[in-house]
Structure formats: C-alpha cells, structure tokens
Amino acid sequence: MISIIGAGPIGSYCAYLLAKKGFEVNIFEEHPKAGLPIQCTGIVTKRLFKYVPKSKEFVVNHFNKVQVVAPDNSFAEIPLEEYLLDRTRFDNYLLNKAVDAGANIHFNHRFKGFQNNKAIIKTKNGLISNKADYFVGADGPTSKVAKSAGLYNNREFLVGMQAIVRGNFNKNTFTTFFGNKVAPNFFAWVVPESRTTARVGLATKRSTNNYFQYFLRALKFQPIEYQGGLIPIYNSKQRVKKGNVFLIGDAAALTKATTGGGLLSGLESSGILSDCIVNNKDYAKQIKKPHYQLLVHNLIRKKLNNFEDKEYIMLINQIKQKKIKKLFANNCREFPSKLLFKLVLAEPKLIKFLF
Ligand SMILES: Cc1cc2nc3c(=O)[nH]c(=O)nc-3n(C[C@H](O)[C@H](O)[C@H](O)COP(=O)(O)OP(=O)(O)OC[C@H]3O[C@@H](n4cnc5c(N)ncnc54)[C@H](O)[C@@H]3O)c2cc1C
Incomplete structure (x- = not known):
C-alpha cells in the first residue's frame, strides 16, 4: 500500500507508474480538484515527451526562439525547441492516467503530520489516520511531509510572481530580461500563450512585488489575472528519504537554479522512486544521477548572482x-x-x- 501526498504533476505521475505495476496507491490532495491554483509558467523542453506523449490536450504553444535581453536593452536571439503547458490540463491529464491505472484519489484530504508511523489526514468529516508501506511526499515546495519526517532542511526560496496580460505578441518567441534592476538573482519573462495573451513574470528572493509592479508598468501591461508561487532552491544536502518516507519533485527541492524549472527533474524523480520501490533499490543513491546536473545549474546560478x-x-x-x-x-x-x-x-x- 502506497500513500502519495499531493496530486500535483509529480505525485500523479508517480502514482500512475506505481499503480501500473499493480500497487495499491492512494493519493491525498488538499484541494477539491487538481491543477489549481496555477503556480507555474509551464515552459518545458522536448524532453517532456520522454515521460508523456505530446498532446494538444495540455501543450498550448511551442517556441522556436528565445530573446535574451540585457540591462541596456541589447539582446541575443537563440533558436530552440520548447513547449508551453496549460498546467491545469497537464496536472489533470496525469491524474487521470493515475486513476485509469487504478490509483485512488482523495480530494479535500490535507496531510497534517505523522503520528505512530501513520499519516494524519484532515478531511471534511474530521481527522483520519492512514497506514501505508510507503509514504511519498509530493506536496510541493513547503512540504509538510518533509517537515514532519524531519527532512525539511534549511530551505531557501525564490518568490515567483506572474500575470496573464493582453497585448500583441510574437507567438513562437519568448523573452527573458536580465539585470539587477529587473530581477536580482533571477530574471523576468514574457511568455506568449497566443498572439494576444502572455504569461509575464519574474522571481526574486525579496521585494518581489516591487520589482514585479515596476516591470509590468515599464512594459505597459495590464494584468487580467495574477498567479505566483515559491521556487525552492536546490540544495545538494537535501535528504530525500527517511524510513518509509520519500520525497519527490518540489517537496525534495529538485529544481534547476538557472531557470526555476522543476517539472522535468520532478518527473525524473517519480520515475526513479517508482523503479526503486518496484525493484527494491536505494532511492537516496539512485537520485544522485539528476543531482549532478542540478548541482551544475546551482554553480551557474551562483556565478550569475554575482554579475x-x-x-x-x-x-x-x-x-x-x-x-x-x-x-x-x-x-x-x-x-x-x-x-x-x-x-x-x-x-x-x-x-x-x-x-
Ligand atoms: C512562478 C513559477 C513559475 C514556474 N515556471 C516553471 C516552468 O516554466 N517550467 C518548469 O518546469 N517549472 C516551473 N516552475 C516550477 C514548477 O511549478 C514546479 O517544479 C512543479 O509544480 C512541481 O510539481 P510538484 O508536483 O512537485 O509540486 P506542486 O505542483 O506544488 O504540487 C503539490 C501538490 O500537493 C498538494 N499539497 C500541498 N500540501 C498538501 C498537504 N498538506 N496535503 C495534501 N496535499 C497537499 C498541493 O495542493 C498540490 O496539488 C515554476 C514555479 C513557479 C513558482
């Protein structure tokens, strides 16, 4: 019996892989549905399709170019092949796959902590306790599972803010803006969903709203919707396992420090964990492979932060x-x-x- 806390993309993908192998899987999600609120821009490289087939169901745009803008407004244009996801549809696609494979989803079930090796879950009808052979924390950057298992560490975060705006955009090019006045220690972005709407945002460690409002005003954008969330900064000392508790995705802070992207490294962690459970391998050891690339992202970020x-x-x-x-x-x-x-x-x- 496996209990997965969090029906984000990483928890649902892990549930799908394990249910497909015949395990009894329960997913506990605190919200009444998957994929909301949106806390992501949703850009991925084509490597996504190693995990899920390309589908118009959740891919809403594709890019063949990124424009990288310097503080003096000079810019470079780099060709690439990247895709934009509708996160609500993507999260639901993965959850439906998990449910079709036999996993059980329990909405409105909030994990509160561990007590006597059981998970305490708050439901609409009060507290229940859940016993399982494995507990998987897929509950995002501020993971309660990590906290209550003593796996949280001293986490650092970037605060990301984003708005949906209307305007005229070059549909297949997204733009990134660098500079200490724009978004210190990170960057700002304009990512078109279509010719007429874009996701505009930035992340910083502090005073994010000030930088964000300044950026929106400078580019004369009128937001029609606000979104935002925390991006955990990858830490090589992060532990991902204690007893029968395992962390995947943002709960394990598996994000790229250069871009804040966590979808692909998260999906990879789901694949590694399910393989470890199925084949009785050591997850803490197997997760070292993606850690190496994340460390390189951290080194690059450290260098850029001093620019x-x-x-x-x-x-x-x-x-x-x-x-x-x-x-x-x-x-x-x-x-x-x-x-x-x-x-x-x-x-x-x-x-x-x-x-
Ligand atoms: C502004 C911003 C932009 C981003 N842009 C990109 C991008 O372009 N590309 C990219 O790859 N990544 C991006 N990311 C990162 C990406 O969003 C995350 O890496 C990804 O969402 C991680 O998925 P997850 O399933 O691990 O966690 P989450 O998506 O956070 O899902 C966690 C789930 O757990 C549930 N949960 C939480 N606590 C509990 C609890 N106690 N009990 C039960 N359920 C609980 C939540 O409701 C949620 O459904 C961005 C992040 C931010 C903040």
Whole structure:
C-alpha cells in the first residue's frame, strides 16, 4: 500500500507508474480538484515527451526562439525547441492516467503530520489516520511531509510572481530580461500563450512585488489575472528519504537554479522512486544521477548572482555569435555540464564568466 501526498504533476505521475505495476496507491490532495491554483509558467523542453506523449490536450504553444535581453536593452536571439503547458490540463491529464491505472484519489484530504508511523489526514468529516508501506511526499515546495519526517532542511526560496496580460505578441518567441534592476538573482519573462495573451513574470528572493509592479508598468501591461508561487532552491544536502518516507519533485527541492524549472527533474524523480520501490533499490543513491546536473545549474546560478549589469551585457553580447547560438540550439539545457563544456571550447572568452 502506497500513500502519495499531493496530486500535483509529480505525485500523479508517480502514482500512475506505481499503480501500473499493480500497487495499491492512494493519493491525498488538499484541494477539491487538481491543477489549481496555477503556480507555474509551464515552459518545458522536448524532453517532456520522454515521460508523456505530446498532446494538444495540455501543450498550448511551442517556441522556436528565445530573446535574451540585457540591462541596456541589447539582446541575443537563440533558436530552440520548447513547449508551453496549460498546467491545469497537464496536472489533470496525469491524474487521470493515475486513476485509469487504478490509483485512488482523495480530494479535500490535507496531510497534517505523522503520528505512530501513520499519516494524519484532515478531511471534511474530521481527522483520519492512514497506514501505508510507503509514504511519498509530493506536496510541493513547503512540504509538510518533509517537515514532519524531519527532512525539511534549511530551505531557501525564490518568490515567483506572474500575470496573464493582453497585448500583441510574437507567438513562437519568448523573452527573458536580465539585470539587477529587473530581477536580482533571477530574471523576468514574457511568455506568449497566443498572439494576444502572455504569461509575464519574474522571481526574486525579496521585494518581489516591487520589482514585479515596476516591470509590468515599464512594459505597459495590464494584468487580467495574477498567479505566483515559491521556487525552492536546490540544495545538494537535501535528504530525500527517511524510513518509509520519500520525497519527490518540489517537496525534495529538485529544481534547476538557472531557470526555476522543476517539472522535468520532478518527473525524473517519480520515475526513479517508482523503479526503486518496484525493484527494491536505494532511492537516496539512485537520485544522485539528476543531482549532478542540478548541482551544475546551482554553480551557474551562483556565478550569475554575482554579475554586475555590465557583465550581463558582455555575456549576452558573446551569445550573439553564430557558433554560440548553434550550440544553444543543438544542446538540451537539461544537461548544462555538456553545454558549458562545448561553449567554453567554442569561445574560450566565456571562461572569464565562469571563473
Ligand atoms: C512562478 C513559477 C513559475 C514556474 N515556471 C516553471 C516552468 O516554466 N517550467 C518548469 O518546469 N517549472 C516551473 N516552475 C516550477 C514548477 O511549478 C514546479 O517544479 C512543479 O509544480 C512541481 O510539481 P510538484 O508536483 O512537485 O509540486 P506542486 O505542483 O506544488 O504540487 C503539490 C501538490 O500537493 C498538494 N499539497 C500541498 N500540501 C498538501 C498537504 N498538506 N496535503 C495534501 N496535499 C497537499 C498541493 O495542493 C498540490 O496539488 C515554476 C514555479 C513557479 C513558482
């Protein structure tokens, strides 16, 4: 018997994989339905389709270019192949797959903590206790499961704020804005859903709303809806297992420090955990593989966080070169170690940005 806390994409995908293997799986979700509220931009690389088939059911747009804007408004355009998800539809797609495979979903069930090796769950009719062979925390960045199992660590977060806006957009290009006045320690984005609507946002460690309102005003956007959430910063010391409690996705802080993306590393963690449960392998050991790439993302982020605006301008100027663009276009950013190595070989001047 397996209890998964959280019907986000990562919990549902894990439930699907385990139910498919014949395990009895219960998913406990605190909300009355999956996929709401939206706390994500929803950009993914084509690597998503390693986990789920490409479908118009949840892919709402695709991109062939990113425009990277420097603090002096100079910019580089890099070709790429990326996709935009409707998170509500994506989360429901994965949950339906889990339910079709035999998992049970319990909405309006909030995990409160562990007591005598049982999960205490708050329902509309009061508290219940749940016994299971495995408990899986897929309950997002501030994971109650991690807290109550003593796996939380000293987490750090970025605060992300986003708005849906109307305007005129180049549908297949999204734009990122770098600079210490725009979004210190991260970046801002304009990601078109269509020719007429876009997801506009940024993340910072503090004063996020001030930066966000300034950004919206500067670009003269009128929001029609606000969204937002926390992005946990990956920490290599994060423990992901204690006894029969396991953490996956944002609950384990498995996000890329360069972009804040957590969907692909989260889905990967679901795959690794289900394989470990099915084949009796050590999850803490197996999860080390994706950790290596996440560490490289952390190193790049640490370097970028020390950049002054003039260094962003210089770096983006270097990226304009044809050979550099080609490398970005041909190498998946899910594997930054490979990309960095090739970039430095192609343009040794980039070394000074790294060291
Ligand atoms: C502003 C912003 C933009 C982002 N953009 C991107 C992007 O473009 N690409 C990308 O890959 N990633 C992005 N991310 C990160 C991405 O959203 C997360 O990595 C992803 O949602 C993680 O999925 P999850 O299932 O682990 O957690 P979540 O999506 O947080 O799901 C957790 C689930 O657990 C439930 N839950 C929580 N506590 C309890 C409880 N006590 N009891 C029961 N249920 C509970 C919640 O209701 C929720 O359904 C972004 C994040 C933010 C904040």
